[in-house]
Amino acid sequence: MLKILVTGGAGYIGSQTALHLLDEGYEVVILDNMMNGHEDVIPNEALFENQDLCDIDGLEQVFDKHDISAVIHFAAGPSIVSEKAEALPSYYENNLKGTLNLFEVMRKKNVKNIVFSSTAAVYGIPDSTPITEEMDKNPINVYGYVKYMTEKILADYNRSGLINYVALRYFNACGADSDGRTGELHNPETHLIPLVLQTALKKRDKIYIFGDDYDTEDGTCIRDYVHTEDLARAHVYALKKLFEGKLTAEAINLGSGEGYSVRSIINEAKKITKVDFAVEVTERREGDPDVLIASSAKAKELLDWQPEHDLESIIKTAWNWHKSLE
Ligand code: UDP
Numbered sequence: 074m075l076k077i078l079v080t081g082g083a084g085y086i087g088s089q090t091a092l093h094l095l096d097e098g099y100e101v102v103i104l105d106n107m108m109n110g111h112e113d114v115i116p117n118e119a120l121f122e123n124q125d126l127c128d129i130d131g132l133e134q135v136f137d138k139h140d141i142s143a144v145i146h147f148a149a150g151p152s153i154v155s156e157k158a159e160a161l162p163s164y165y166e167n168n169l170k171g172t173l174n175l176f177e178v179m180r181k182k183n184v185k186n187i188v189f190s191s192t193a194a195v196y197g198i199p200d201s202t203p204i205t206e207e208m209d210k211n212p213i214n215v216y217g218y219v220k221y222m223t224e225k226i227l228a229d230y231n232r233s234g235l236i237n238y239v240a241l242r243y244f245n246a247c248g249a250d251s252d253g254r255t256g257e258l259h260n261p262e263t264h265l266i267p268l269v270l271q272t273a274l275k276k277r278d279k280i281y282i283f284g285d286d287y288d289t290e291d292g293t294c295i296r297d298y299v300h301t302e303d304l305a306r307a308h309v310y311a312l313k314k315l316f317e318g319k320l321t322a323e324a325i326n327l328g329s330g331e332g333y334s335v336r337s338i339i340n341e342a343k344k345i346t347k348v349d350f351a352v353e354v355t356e357r358r359e360g361d362p363d364v365l366i367a368s369s370a371k372a373k374e375l376l377d378w379q380p381e382h383d384l385e386s387i388i389k390t391a392w393n394w395h396k397s398l399e
Pocket of ligand 1: 245263264265266268280281282283284294295296335358361
């Protein structure tokens with residue numbers, strides 16, 4: 074049985090992917106330093122290593138202990154990154170240094186294949202949508218820079234014959250496991266759908282819309298929402314293509330190709346939860362483009378992947394998850 078190392082497997086998308094790998098008959102070793110991870114979402118059937126990627130000796134021991142066939146690399150600092158002087162060095166250390174250690178240990182142990190968790194934030198504010206993979210990459214925050222740098226490093230490792238990779242650039246990850254085994258647990262929470270559902274649960278007084286004067290039909294920002302079960306499936310497809318040697322160095326968008334405005338998310342959530350919560354329009358948030366929608370043509374062509382969950386299913390599964398946390 075193939076054993077897959079899932080770094081960051083105690084996180085939101087990592088745990089969903091670990092569950093899917095197990096369902097597909099892989100063995101899973103979750104590696105997480107539990108800085109942002111949650112014990113409750115580590116699948117019982119997975120092996121678990123509480124290990125920091127920055128500790129290269131410890132990391133090497135994990136590879137010595139387990140016969141790792143490939144890596145799926147989620148582990149990263151928080152996606153909302155403070156650029157304050159005191160936070161920045163440790164962010165770079167946790168992310169870039171940890172990632173370089175991982176690549177070095179893979180080289181040493183002759184593990185060739187990796188699926189890397191990247192982001193639509195590599196594009197920054199695009200000139201047009203839908204966003205295709207070859208469009209300019211101009212990240213506007215540290216999170217986006219580090220993910221893009223890592224993609225560049227992977228490309229170098231590939232040219233040197235050390236690593237084959239697929240970098241998956243997620244658009245707005247959302248939803249929860251259909252069987253309620255894992256879901257979104259960010260702290261602090263900043264993402265729209267969980268905040269909306271927490272408002273429906275009366276954990277918040279109201280939901281704020283960050284600006285309704287954008288260049289969209291209802292004035293609120295449009296995003297491409299994609300369910301974590303669909304993302305998880307894409308990781309396993311990418312892994313299979315790497316094992317088959319059909320992909321060796323690719324960056325692929327994961328989005329639905331469809332966009333929903335902030336207002337339409339709120340309206341759909343009101344319909345599903347049957348709660349009429351308070352909504353207030355407030356100032357724009359810095360760095361929010363009007364519209365971010367993926368071209369999903371490459372994912373369809375190279376991975377034969379397309380999302381199965383629609384918006385209703387995204388909000389329903391997320392709602393069940395949030396209610397289960399009560
Ligand atoms: N948003 C909002 N109110 C909130 C949180 C988010 O209006 O309390 C908006 C945000 O400005 C963006 C969209 O919802 O246009 C999605 O934001 P989120 O933080 O979920 O994901 P992002 O697109 O920033 O990765």
